[in-house]
Amino acid sequence: MIYGLGMLESGITFDFGQLLLDAEIARMIKHTVKGIPVDDESLAVDVIREIGPFGNFLVHKHTVQRMRSQSQPEFIDRTMREVWERKGAHLPHQKAMLKVRKILETHKPEPLPQHVLDKIRSIVMETEKK
Numbered sequence: 189m190i191y192g193l194g195m196l197e198s199g200i201t202f203d204f205g206q207l208l209l210d211a212e213i214a215r216m217i218k219h220t221v222k223g224i225p226v227d228d229e230s231l232a233v234d235v236i237r238e239i240g241p242f243g244n245f246l247v248h249k250h251t252v253q254r255m256r257s258q259s260q261p262e263f264i265d266r267t268m269r270e271v272w273e274r275k276g277a278h279l280p281h282q283k284a285m286l287k288v289r290k291i292l293e294t295h296k297p298e299p300l301p302q303h304v305l306d307k308i309r310s311i312v313m314e315t316e317k318k
Contacts, residue, residue, distance in 0.1 A: 193211055205282075265278075
C-alpha cells in the first residue's frame with residue numbers, strides 16, 4: 189500500500205505539487221512491481237532474427253512501439269543537463285505546480301447524485317445525535 193501522497197512534515201502540511209510528484213513515483217513503482225514479461229514477443233526473437241547481429245534495433249517498429257509502454261514521467265526530466273537548461277531548467281516541483289494551477293483553474297467536478305448527498309446528510313445527522 190502506498191499512502192501519504194502529498195504530505196509533508198509528518199502529514200501536518202499538504203502540498204498539491206508534492207501530491208502530483210508522489211503520484212508519478214507511485215505509478216513508476218506500480219509499473220515496476222508488475223514485472224517484465226519474458227516471452228518471444230517481449231524478447232523480440234523474430235526482430236533479432238530479422239535484423240541480425242550488429243543491426244539497428246532502436247529504429248525498428250517493434251522497439252518504438254514497446255518503448256512507449258515504459259515509464260513516461262511527466263515531471264521528472266531525464267534529458268541531458270544542457271537540453272534541460274535550454275528548456276528552462278524547471279525543477280520537478282515547479283512543473284507539478286504548473287499542472288496543479290491548471291487543474292485548479294479548469295476542473296469542473298461532477299456534482300454528486302442526490303441519493304449520495306442524502307446518505308451523507310443522514311450520516312452527519314446520525315453522528316451529531318450521538
